[in-house]
Amino acid sequence: MEKRIVFHVDFDYFYAQCEEIRNSKIKGMCVVVCIFSDRGGDSGAVATANYNARNFGVKSGIPIMLAKNKLKEQDSIFLPADFDYYSEVSSKAMEIIEKYADVFEYVGRDEAYLDVTKKTDGNFINAEHLAQQLKNDIRNNLKLTCSIGITPNKLLSKIASDYKKPDGLTTVKSEQINEFLSPLKIREIPRIGKKTEDIFAQMNVNTINELKKINIFDLNKMFGRKTGGYIFNSSRGIDDEMVKPRAPTIQFSKITTLKKNSKELIFLRENIEELCIQLNKIAIENNKMYRSIGIQFVNEDLTTKTKSKMIKNPGNNVIELKKIVNQLLEEALVEQEMLVRRIGVRISEFSDVEGQSNITNYF
Ligand code: DCP
Ligand code: CA
Ligand code: CA
Helix, strand or coil: CCCCCEEEEEEHHHHHHHHHHHHHHHHHHHHEEECCCCCCCCCCCEECCCCHHHCCCCCCCCCCHHHHHHHHCEEEEEEEEHHHHHHHHHHHHHHHHHCCEEEEEEEEECCEEECCCCCCCHHHHHHHHHHHHHHEEEHHHCCCCCCEEEEHHHHHHHHHHCCCCCCCEEEECHHHHHHCCCCCCHHCCCCCCHHHHHHHHHCCCHHHHCCCCHHHHHHHHCCCCHHHCCCCCCCCCCCEEEEEEEECCCCCEEEEEEEEECCCCCHHHHHHHHHHHHHHHHHHCCCCEEEEEEEEEEECCEEEEEEEEEHHHHHHHHHHHHHHHHHHHHHHHHCCCCCCCEEEEEEEEEEEECCCCCCCCCC
């Protein structure tokens, strides 16, 4: 296979950094973004935390209660996750990033792969300059920092972007692959989780260098041919997977928990029309017109129901939005037996409003 240069871009402590962007006053504090469960109080889990908070052992997935305990002596702030806002920041950043790629592959809200082989003439010095420009571009426009791995393939770039965080830039050329991988914990290999790590730990295999000493036949015996082959290749930095063109499917949505559970048209209409106003405002602020409109119920038993509709011409007129949403609401209420607990609206299938910049005018 021909030599390639691939970037993996990953935004640093993403949700928590988004919160710092909209309120710079919290920047020196321990910032913890929480997903509160519906049970109220402090029940729920930490989505992510900034690096100040991580110093005290706060990380993704731990109970909010535990995080509060770890930070009780610190200057800290606990915020509820605001997914719509993080999606907005993400789509602005992705719009900037994709311009740097020959091929752009969106992976999720906070990461993407870029094939930059042509743009850089396959030269790693050019690639480092390009990556630095990319970092500057999103920092200047959005105040967002990211970490980038620059290597000959997706696997290595994913590991490299995680190597020096936050605000990192790590290059691994073909001839450096061995020395880069050898000392790393096997857990650094994507898809090797705690279970696999434990299996190897029992065999006294902890680093990638040690992993490389196990031959392919034994790996196949332990994990089957597919996973065995993956582990064998990964520990040697081998990965032929191409960067595939993939754009984010962006959408904006608003959802609210109703004051009381209900399936009464008038009450639901009042609530959903308020969401239409907020959502349409976001579309206008982002210079977006939409073609797809949808509504969602979260029922009292937490099951969901959705209805959506495509309109002929892209638009962002709030009266039109309310009209369609009301139609969808009436349709959804036919045969609705359960009471509705949360109600939401979503818009997608965007096109840009011509003639205006839609990146820099938001913050
Ligand atoms: N996330 C979550 N729950 C998890 C893990 C992650 O809700 N258990 C969310 C919050 C993160 C985002 O996904 O901000 C991206 O996840 P990352 O694993 O990339 O972690 P961060 O971006 O927060 O931190 P960093 O990349 O700096 O390590
Ligand atoms: Ca991240
Ligand atoms: Ca990530």
